[in-house]
Amino acid sequence: ASAQIGVTGLAVMGANLARNLAHHGYTVAVHNRSIEKTDKLLDEHGDEGSFVRAETMEELVAALEKPRRVLIMVKAGEPTDAVIDSLVPLMESGDVIIDGGNARFTDTIRREADLKEKGLNFVGAGVSGGEEGALNGPSIMPGGSTEAYESLGPMLEKISAQVDGTPCCVHIGPDGAGHFVKMVHNGIEYADMQLIGEAYHLLRTGLGKSPAEVAEVFTSWNTGELESYLVEITAQVLAQVDHTTGEPMVDVIKDAAEQKGTGRWTVQSALDLGVPVSGIAEAVFARALSGHTEQRAAVQGMSGGSTSWSVEDAERFTEDVRQALYASKVVAYAQGFDQIAAGSAEHDWDVDLGDMAMIWRGGCIIRATFLDRIKEAYDADERPVSLIVAPFFAEVVEQAQDSWRRVVVTATQAGIPIPGFASALSYYDALRAERLPAALTQGLRDFFGAHTYERVDAEGDFHTLWGEDGRPEVQA
Numbered sequence: 001a002s003a004q005i006g007v008t009g010l011a012v013m014g015a016n017l018a019r020n021l022a023h024h025g026y027t028v029a030v031h032n033r034s035i036e037k038t039d040k041l042l043d044e045h046g047d048e049g050s051f052v053r054a055e056t057m058e059e060l061v062a063a064l065e066k067p068r069r070v071l072i073m074v075k076a077g078e079p080t081d082a083v084i085d086s087l088v089p090l091m092e093s094g095d096v097i098i099d100g101g102n103a104r105f106t107d108t109i110r111r112e113a114d115l116k117e118k119g120l121n122f123v124g125a126g127v128s129g130g131e132e133g134a135l136n137g138p139s140i141m142p143g144g145s146t147e148a149y150e151s152l153g154p155m156l157e158k159i160s161a162q163v164d165g166t167p168c169c170v171h172i173g174p175d176g177a178g179h180f181v182k183m184v185h186n187g188i189e190y191a192d193m194q195l196i197g198e199a200y201h202l203l204r205t206g207l208g209k210s211p212a213e214v215a216e217v218f219t220s221w222n223t224g225e226l227e228s229y230l231v232e233i234t235a236q237v238l239a240q241v242d243h244t245t246g247e248p249m250v251d252v253i254k255d256a257a258e259q260k261g262t263g264r265w266t267v268q269s270a271l272d273l274g275v276p277v278s279g280i281a282e283a284v285f286a287r288a289l290s291g292h293t294e295q296r297a298a299v300q301g302m303s304g305g306s307t308s309w310s311v312e313d314a315e316r317f318t319e320d321v322r323q324a325l326y327a328s329k330v331v332a333y334a335q336g337f338d339q340i341a342a343g344s345a346e347h348d349w350d351v352d353l354g355d356m357a358m359i360w361r362g363g364c365i366i367r368a369t370f371l372d373r374i375k376e377a378y379d380a381d382e383r384p385v386s387l388i389v390a391p392f393f394a395e396v397v398e399q400a401q402d403s404w405r406r407v408v409v410t411a412t413q414a415g416i417p418i419p420g421f422a423s424a425l426s427y428y429d430a431l432r433a434e435r436l437p438a439a440l441t442q443g444l445r446d447f448f449g450a451h452t453y454e455r456v457d458a459e460g461d462f463h464t465l466w467g468e469d470g471r472p473e474v475q476a
């Protein structure tokens with residue numbers, strides 16, 4: 001037994017993580033259900049470090065030092081359970097099983113509890129950064145027991161991305177905490193991509209810029225406050241030309257966005273927790289809408305806003321869109337962090353929000369310069385009740401708001417859909433409002449269902465005999 005860690009599941013993610021571990025000097029035992037992937041990895045990259053070829057699960061486990069550590073990188077869901085079931089009889093008390101797939105956090109809670117009963121440590125670790133991140137340093141979000149993290153943490157921290165000498169990996173909290181945080185990370189990613197898409201659509205349709213011209217705008221945005229991986233690669237995608245047709249790639253791609261499920265899970269969880277993640281929800285629904293081709297075709301001929309609008313000052317409008325994107329992004333992140341705080345409270349995870357911003361600064365898809373500021377905001381002595389009121393971001397949002405409003409109005413008049421920008425602005429205005437129509441909602445609920453309401457000027461639950469003398473009655 002000579003390997004410090006085993007990896008089973010050698011598709012893109014598993015193979016690249018195995019190589020990353022080997023690059024850092026670990027001996028890695030590698031296994032895949034079908035041996036072809038194992039041999040392909042060893043043929044192509046076997047000379048990059050120290051690997052042990054394992055044809056069976058038995059060989060994989062036998063190759064490992066104790067306490068054994070096995071990283072599972074297979075398709076999430078039933079395949080993960082199948083692999084765990086085949087590993088368990090081969091492992092001993094104190095060994096650690098890590099699931100680095102995109103598991104649903106409730107599955108991770110279940111698996112951790114099952115394995116704990118058997119004396120095994122289970123670490124549900126969110127891994128972000130795609131193929132490239134897995135190889136060169138992802139952002140890693142491991143959950144599970146403190147004991148498991150002690151055995152595993154140093155290894156994960158070494159292979160993760162590093163920003164200013166700090167690893168993009170931290171122990172998130174017990175059982176499902178890591179996968180929960182990874183789920184919300186993906187939710188924020190959905191919102192961010194939707195907002196970027198809306199900004200592109202406005203510059204393209206509104207200002208009549210070509211994809212290559214919009215690419216230039218994104219490139220320049222990437223040198224300022226919006227500097228981030230997604231803004232950077234947006235410029236690259238928009239600049240790409242299709243080799244077959246010579247057309248911009250973005251015009252050749254079907255405009256129906258797909259999804260694998262983490263965005264949907266984020267919204268489902270937010271509904272359960274009662275956290276208004278409107279930006280993430282709009283993004284999930286926008287993808288769904290884009291796929292309803294039959295309905296889109298049917299409505300396409302119907303009238304819309306003015307098509308012949310001209311923007312007086314294209315440069316100013318471009319700057320307005322940049323500000324709207326920045327402010328809407330702040331809202332999306334604020335909502336995501338609220339969801340993490342709520343999930344953490346619900347499950348007693350004690351997740352540190354500043355740490356989350358810290359480990360997302362590198363390696364992951366939503367890495368962005370402004371995460372430094374988010375970290376500062378949540379590390380402050382008094383945690384802000386919302387990111388929007390943290391001093392730095394309060395200023396960002398207030399400064400952006402004239403631009404933000406102009407963009408929402410202009411887009412609406414022109415008939416360009418901006419669900420992300422509009423809902424983010426409404427979210428801000430709703431939180432800002434002194435009085436909300438929720439009072440009317442309460443009145444209606446009491447009218448038709450005697451659901452009672454609270455008063456602004458007295459304690460207790462009240463019910464009104466609506467339409468009679470109107471006198472309130474205190475409920476027993």
Ligand code: NDP
Nearest residue numbers: 009010011012013033034073074075076079101102130131
């Ligand atoms: P896939 O999700 O495509 O999974 C393929 C791997 O799963 C293969 O090794 C396959 O083995 C194995 N597998 C499937 N079913 C079973 C089973 N019943 N028993 C044993 N092994 C099985 O691979 P990826 O590398 O894309 O992703 C791995 C995990 O990482 C997934 O959970 C994914 O959600 C997650 N992830 C992926 C990211 C990405 O960018 N791709 C980013 C972050 C996380 P075989 O070769 O024998 O078919």
